[in-house]
Amino acid sequence: MSGVDAGGVDPDLVDAIGADLRSAGFTTDGVAELLGADTNAALGRGVWWPVLRVTHAAPTDRQRLAVLVRLLLLGTEEARDLVEAAFPSTSLETLAANGVLEFTGDKVRAALDIRPHSDGARDFYVVSDQDAAVRRGPLRHDHVLGIGGASVSLARAVTRNPVRRALDLGTGCGIQALHLDAHCDEIVATDTNERALALAAMTARLGGMSWDLRQGSLFEPVAGERFDLIVSNPPFVVGSGARDYIYRDSGVAGDALCQSLIEQIGAHLSPGGTAHIMANWIVREGHDWRERVSGWLAGTGLHAWVVQRELADPVSYVSLWLADAGEDLDRQAQRGGEWLDWFTEQGIAGVGMGMISLRVPRDGELPEQILEEITGADEAVTGAEVDAFFARRAFLRDTSDDMLLAARLSTAPVFLEAQALPGPDGWQEVGAAVRRPGGPAAVIGVDEVMRALLAGCRGEVPLGALIQLLAAHHGVDADALAQAALPEVREAIGRGILYQAE
Numbered sequence: 004m005s006g007v008d009a010g011g012v013d014p015d016l017v018d019a020i021g022a023d024l025r026s027a028g029f030t031t032d033g034v035a036e037l038l039g040a041d042t043n044a045a046l047g048r049g050v051w052w053p054v055l056r057v058t059h060a061a062p063t064d065r066q067r068l069a070v071l072v073r074l075l076l077l078g079t080e081e082a083r084d085l086v087e088a089a090f091p092s093t094s095l096e097t098l099a100a101n102g103v104l105e106f107t108g109d110k111v112r113a114a115l116d117i118r119p120h121s122d123g124a125r126d127f128y129v130v131s132d133q134d135a136a137v138r139r140g141p142l143r144h145d146h147v148l149g150i151g152g153a154s155v156s157l158a159r160a161v162t163r164n165p166v167r168r169a170l171d172l173g174t175g176c177g178i179q180a181l182h183l184d185a186h187c188d189e190i191v192a193t194d195t196n197e198r199a200l201a202l203a204a205m206t207a208r209l210g211g212m213s214w215d216l217r218q219g220s221l222f223e224p225v226a227g228e229r230f231d232l233i234v235s236n237p238p239f240v241v242g243s244g245a246r247d248y249i250y251r252d253s254g255v256a257g258d259a260l261c262q263s264l265i266e267q268i269g270a271h272l273s274p275g276g277t278a279h280i281m282a283n284w285i286v287r288e289g290h291d292w293r294e295r296v297s298g299w300l301a302g303t304g305l306h307a308w309v310v311q312r313e314l315a316d317p318v319s320y321v322s323l324w325l326a327d328a329g330e331d332l333d334r335q336a337q338r339g340g341e342w343l344d345w346f347t348e349q350g351i352a353g354v355g356m357g358m359i360s361l362r363v364p365r366d367g368e369l370p371e372q373i374l375e376e377i378t379g380a381d382e383a384v385t386g387a388e389v390d391a392f393f394a395r396r397a398f399l400r401d402t403s404d405d406m407l408l409a410a411r412l413s414t415a416p417v418f419l420e421a422q423a424l425p426g427p428d429g430w431q432e433v434g435a436a437v438r439r440p441g442g443p444a445a446v447i448g449v450d451e452v453m454r455a456l457l458a459g460c461r462g463e464v465p466l467g468a469l470i471q472l473l474a475a476h477h478g479v480d481a482d483a484l485a486q487a488a489l490p491e492v493r494e495a496i497g498r499g500i501l502y503q504a505e
């Protein structure tokens with residue numbers, strides 16, 4: 004068990020550890036270079052034997068790096084002299100006394116997970132507890148989660164515009180705060196778990212960053228304060244309210260924590276502010292998921308884009324979280340059974356998982372809240388897409404039909420996808436769509452006229468004039484064609500397929 008307590012690790016020792024890790028070449032590039040592309044990819048997939056093979060065969064001048072990879076990323080037990088050599092600036096006794104390492108007989112193993120992480124521009128270290136794959140046995144109650152799938156999805160979905168104040172609610176190992184550091188002047192990071200704050204402090208210090216770390220639940224630690232950007236990957240797991248693990252169980256039943264977070268968030272956003280929340284929501288038999296999440300949003304007064312990325316059935320959902328905690332099979336069966344019984348009592352048919360992006364409307368503007376199911380692997384919600392989504396909605400609200408007809412529109416880089424069936428006269432087209440590759444839900448069905456219109460939108464001719472040309476070509480009334488085309492043009496703009504040329 005990690006000996007790091009709420010008091011955290013002595014900052015001077017953290018600096019010494021950082022210096023040793025860097026001088027050994029323990030960086031994302033350094034590890035990738037040592038392992039080679041295939042073995043590094045295997046490490047990313049949790050396949051470790053090739054990593055052991057490469058690190059044990061490392062040349063003498065890469066020994067320190069090889070030992071650090073095994074010790075910190077695989078959780079192996081290593082000979083004392085090797086670990087001593089890997090940390091020349093400090094002693095094993097000091098590292099053990101501070102809960103960074105622990106002695107196991109005549110060997111040493113890591114008590115923490117310290118891994119290099121790149122935000123694309125800079126390299127950092129992220130400090131967390133070791134997950135169930137690295138350390139066998141159940142996790143401790145106050146386990147501090149490392150970088151997981153949800154952390155990465157949230158980091159990708161955050162808008163990266165420079166802002167003054169940002170809040171990372173439920174910071175854990177500090178992964179979101181770390182990404183905020185590049186574009187936010189001031190970062191407040193909160194957590195209920197004191198150990199999480201201690202490890203986040205290490206993450207910050209190792210990266211030469213400084214965050215205002217505060218303990219408390221939801222918005223308690225920031226009462227009365229506002230932020231330009233709020234991000235949160237909260238303990239969203241839907242359960243009976245038991246609190247087995249702080250990192251995932253909120254201690255309140257169902258999806259009430261996500262509901263409270265959404266309902267309170269508006270009071271903490273500055274004018275024009277943005278929030279990104281990972282959330283799970285209950286889907287009851289015979290109900291659309293949108294009803295529930297719309298209810299949370301109704302009183303917020305915020306613009307919203309809610310994307311359900313996945314809908315898990317109860318067995319898949321419970322299995323996912325049971326596997327995460329590293330418990331033995333009997334315990335999993337018992338806990339899983341109780342969990343499923345609770346789902347049945349509550350009439351829960353599934354759990355929706357997704358991303359809630361929010362923005363404060365301009366003065367006098369009515370909030371617009373759009374909820375959609377977008378599940379394609381290549382349709383991930385990114386910060387750039389969220390920004391563009393809100394900008395497109397603002398453009399559509401601000402632009403009357405007359406203004407739109409006078410505007411010069413351009414078509415984004417898109418593909419026309421035709422569906423055809425084989426028939427007696429060859430292929431017969433039965434439908435067509437235009438897709439902006441990589442855009443979430445960036446696809447619209449198109450008929451002949453819309454196809455021609457999209458092909459003609461090159462930012463040169465006003466939309467109204469293009470419609471007149473098309474009407475003349477097809478021998479139809481131009482006004483009637485405009486009335487029919489405008490809703491489709493608006494849909495295409497909303498999906499980022501058409502945009503106003505400069």
Ligand SMILES: C[S@@+](CC[C@H](N)C(=O)[O-])C[C@H]1O[C@@H](n2cnc3c(N)ncnc32)[C@H](O)[C@@H]1O
Pocket residue numbers: 147148149150151153154157172173174175176177178179193194195196199219220221236237238239249250251252253
């Ligand atoms: C799923 S982890 C997310 C950690 C990290 N932010 C990330 O993106 O990977 C959720 C974090 O929220 C913290 N937490 C739990 N209950 C909380 C609450 N009521 N208010 C604030 N944070 C809470 C947990 O201790 C944990 O560190």
